[in-house]
Amino acid sequence: MRYRALAASMIAILVAGQVPAQAAEAESETCATPRFSDVGWTDISATTAIAGMILKSLGYTPKIDILSVAVTYEALPRGDVDVFLGNWMPLQDPIQRPLVEAGKIDVVQTNLEGAIIGLAVPKATYDAGLKTYSDIAKFGDDLGLKIYGIEAGSSANETISKMIAGDKFGLKDFQLVESSEQAMLAQVQRAVRSEKPIVFFGWRPHPMNVNIDMEYLTNGDDVFGPNDGAAEVLTNTRPGYVEECPNVGAFLKNFVFEVEQEDVLMSYILDDGMTADAAGEKWLKENPGVIDGWLAGVTTRDGKPGADAVRQGLGL
Structure with missing residues (x-):
């Protein structure tokens, strides 16, 4: 009996030691090349580049294609794309929800909250008192009756224009100033240096939140969405991908960011002129603490500890 118990224990230990390798081997060969859509937005380019770097260190050969949002949501149901890290909600709700409800795409994780x-x-x-949307009109003269937006044709400018045309918050006498993102932010910086008030369209994550001491207005009556424009970003996959590729799926479930982290990542790209890959590598080397959380329960393609492989791949 004693020998039988010992033999059973040894078998259990051997089986337990083989679990990671078996889990990796359980993935089909198509899982070796995770296909990502990058819609070209700086934040999504950065996070997608980091995901690609990590998966390469795990022995995968990720493929990243630049696609529009519309094409991405055509490609996911067809199985031409595996992963999309840029599902901004509620902004993309009209295109995302019908596909989710029809089982044509899967939502894996909320990878960013606090946007x-x-x-x-x-x-x-x-601090001078312009804290809510209703306060804008009170500062009309100091503001020159202007609200600064971004490029013509953007949904943000359309929302601001509707506010003005509908005299929302008493803004009928205001003018929307349309320009590029860079020109708008340059105007904001000039106003800050001159200690003059200015109202402008902002969003987070973005380096403006690092470079400008700024505050978002409240009590906006859901003009930019519920909770004064609060947003989150979801990870989408083609249907059944996480079940088919459980190791990559485990990583995608763990792969989350904070807005402060993406502010800095985007700053490296937009302010310092780095590529998304270079920015991602720099940020990862500065923040190696994220690796253990992201790689919890994740192995390399051949079943070895994932976190160790990523550190080695990054030279940490």
């Missing part, structure tokens, strides 16, 4: 879009002001302007 926001809406009107913002410099901190000095906020």
Whole structure:
């Protein structure tokens, strides 16, 4: 009996030791090349580049294609794309929800919370009393009756224009100033240096939140969405992908960011002129603590500890 118990224990230990390798081997060969859609937005380019770097260290050969949002949501149900890290909600709800309800795409994880879009002001302007959307009209003369937006044709500018045309918050006498993102932010920086009030369209994550001491206006009556433009970003996959590729799926479930992290990542790209890959590598080397959480329960393709492989791949 004693020998039989010992033999059973040894078998259990051997089986337990083989579990990671068996889990990796359980993935089909198609899982070796995870296919990502990058819609070209700086935040999504950065997070997708980091995902690609990590998967390479795990022995995968990720493929990243630049696709529009519309094409991405055609490609996922067809199985031409495996993963999309840029499902901004509720902004993309009209296109995403019908596909989810029809079982044509899967939602794996919320990879970013705390995102926001809406009107913002410099901190000095906020401290002076311009804190809500209803306060804008009270500062009309100091603001020159102007609200600064981004490029013509954007959904943000359309929302601001509707506010003005509908005299929402008493803004009928205001003018929307349309320009590029860079020109708008340059105007904001000039106003800050001159200690003049300004109202502009802001969003987070974005380096503006690092470079400008700013505040978002509240009590916006859901003009930019519920909770004053609060947003989150979801990870989507083609249907059944996580079940088919459980090791990659485990990583995708763990792969989450904080807005402060993406603010910095985007700053490396937009302010320092780095590529998404270079920015991702720099940020990972500065923040190696994220690796253990992201790689919890994840192995390399051949069943070895994932976190160790990623550290080795990054030279950490």
